[in-house]
Amino acid sequence: MTARLSPRQRGLSLIELMIALVIGLITILVITQFTISFQAQKRATVGDAESMDEGAVALYTLRREIMGAGYGIIDNDLTACRIQAHEARPDTPATARDFSFSIYPVLIDQGAAGAADTITVNYSSSPMMATATMLIQDFPGDEATNLKLTSRYGFNPGDVIIVADSPKRNPARDCSMYQVTKLPSDSENINAVEHHYEMYTNITGSVVPSRFNKAGGLGITIGGSVQGGAKFEPNKAKVFNLGPNPVSNAYTVQNNQLIFTEGLSGTSTVLLDNVVAFHAQFGIDARVGTQTDLQVPAQNFVQGAGGFSDSLILDGAGNTIDADGSGVAGDSGDWLRVGAVRIAIVVRNRQPEINPDGSCSATTATPSWGWGSVASSALSADWQCYKYKVFDSVVPLRNMMWRPS
Numbered sequence: 001m002t003a004r005l006s007p008r009q010r011g012l013s014l015i016e017l018m019i020a021l022v023i024g025l026i027t028i029l030v031i032t033q034f035t036i037s038f039q040a041q042k043r044a045t046v047g048d049a050e051s052m053d054e055g056a057v058a059l060y061t062l063r064r065e066i067m068g069a070g071y072g073i074i075d076n077d078l079t080a081c082r083i084q085a086h087e088a089r090p091d092t093p094a095t096a097r098d099f100s101f102s103i104y105p106v107l108i109d110q111g112a113a114g115a116a117d118t119i120t121v122n123y124s125s126s127p128m129m130a131t132a133t134m135l136i137q138d139f140p141g142d143e144a145t146n147l148k149l150t151s152r153y154g155f156n157p158g159d160v161i162i163v164a165d166s167p168k169r170n171p172a173r174d175c176s177m178y179q180v181t182k183l184p185s186d187s188e189n190i191n192a193v194e195h196h197y198e199m200y201t202n203i204t205g206s207v208v209p210s211r212f213n214k215a216g217g218l219g220i221t222i223g224g225s226v227q228g229g230a231k232f233e234p235n236k237a238k239v240f241n242l243g244p245n246p247v248s249n250a251y252t253v254q255n256n257q258l259i260f261t262e263g264l265s266g267t268s269t270v271l272l273d274n275v276v277a278f279h280a281q282f283g284i285d286a287r288v289g290t291q292t293d294l295q296v297p298a299q300n301f302v303q304g305a306g307g308f309s310d311s312l313i314l315d316g317a318g319n320t321i322d323a324d325g326s327g328v329a330g331d332s333g334d335w336l337r338v339g340a341v342r343i344a345i346v347v348r349n350r351q352p353e354i355n356p357d358g359s360c361s362a363t364t365a366t367p368s369w370g371w372g373s374v375a376s377s378a379l380s381a382d383w384q385c386y387k388y389k390v391f392d393s394v395v396p397l398r399n400m401m402w403r404p405s
Contacts, residue, residue, distance in 0.1 A: 283306075
């Protein structure tokens with residue numbers, strides 16, 4: 001006897017199974033597309049947020065550094081002076097080297113063909129408000145002769161000092177850099193400082209090697225060579241105290257990374273990734289006559305008024321800049337007319353945004369800011385697949401208020 005199945009006990013037909021499978025596949029496809037779209041949106045949103053946060057931190061760091069530029073070095077006799085120096089440690093004499101440099105509050109080296117600029121910021125680390133003290137005894141630049149000053153208040157063993165003569169009085173004479181190793185206590189040297197090539201006891205009581213003193217001394221350099229019998233004269237030459245760790249920090253872009261390099265140690269640190277442009281300009285006050293304050297108009301540089309320029313020698317039209325009206329372009333007076341620096345940083349998102357058809361339209365125009373744009377050579381072939389964020393700012397140089405009138 002064969003049992004008969006009731007309609008309720010029968011299975012699904014093949015057609016019903018196929019319909020169920022199709023519905024399931026469509027559901028999975030919709031969920032997958034939604035997930036992919038959500039993840040893409042999430043990456044773009046997170047990338048935007050990361051670029052905003054990291055770019056804002058980098059801009060804040062640069063602004064703070066540039067605002068402090070020039071502390072302790074704002075002086076006609078020091079700014080733009082060619083400084084002769086020697087680096088030699090008594091414990092590692094094989095590393096000794098002579099070198100020279102010029103000191104400015106801010107130096108901007110323009111990148112070639114639209115490449116990133118380099119900004120170097122200089123200032124003293126002395127806790128004393130940096131005003132120069134006068135030399136009161138002849139100094140021929142040898143190691144044995146102490147530097148006798150009107151006052152050595154604020155000087156400590158380990159401080160880096162610069163001896164400078166007026167460029168107007170001796171335009172061919174270079175400045176000289178030394179390091180304080182001792183403050184003599186005898187009555188004959190109550191306001192003198194020693195600068196020996198030796199191990200010395202620093203302000204914390206540690207015995208350390210001097211770093212910027214040369215055995216026998218630097219001598220006096222005039223016209224590019226050491227001149228026997230030359231000397232810095234009393235009541236004419238000034239001595240500037242830059243403190244134990246004078247700052248000379250450089251900022252530039254390498255391999256799409258904003259790099260910060262400490263000038264004295266050479267240590268480099270990455271501040272920001274995915275940087276496609278980094279540019280800066282000097283803000284110059286070129287008003288005629290002596291100015292007790294600095295005013296920089298928001299325009300490209302115009303002689304007799306001022307404005308912003310890539311260089312302190314030539315403006316954007318190729319005309320010579322003479323901001324202080326001295327008749328000499330790029331002299332110390334022109335440098336002391338720099339009242340601000342404007343900077344622009346362009347950051348690219350980490351993740352590309354690619355359309356379903358493989359095309360890109362995240363960015364359709366070359367990224368730009370108020371006074372420039374990214375050079376085509378700085379952009380990758382797929383640059384339109386990325387979003388960009390521009391960070392720009394005008395930074396006043398606060399320490400320029402202490403410049404001599």
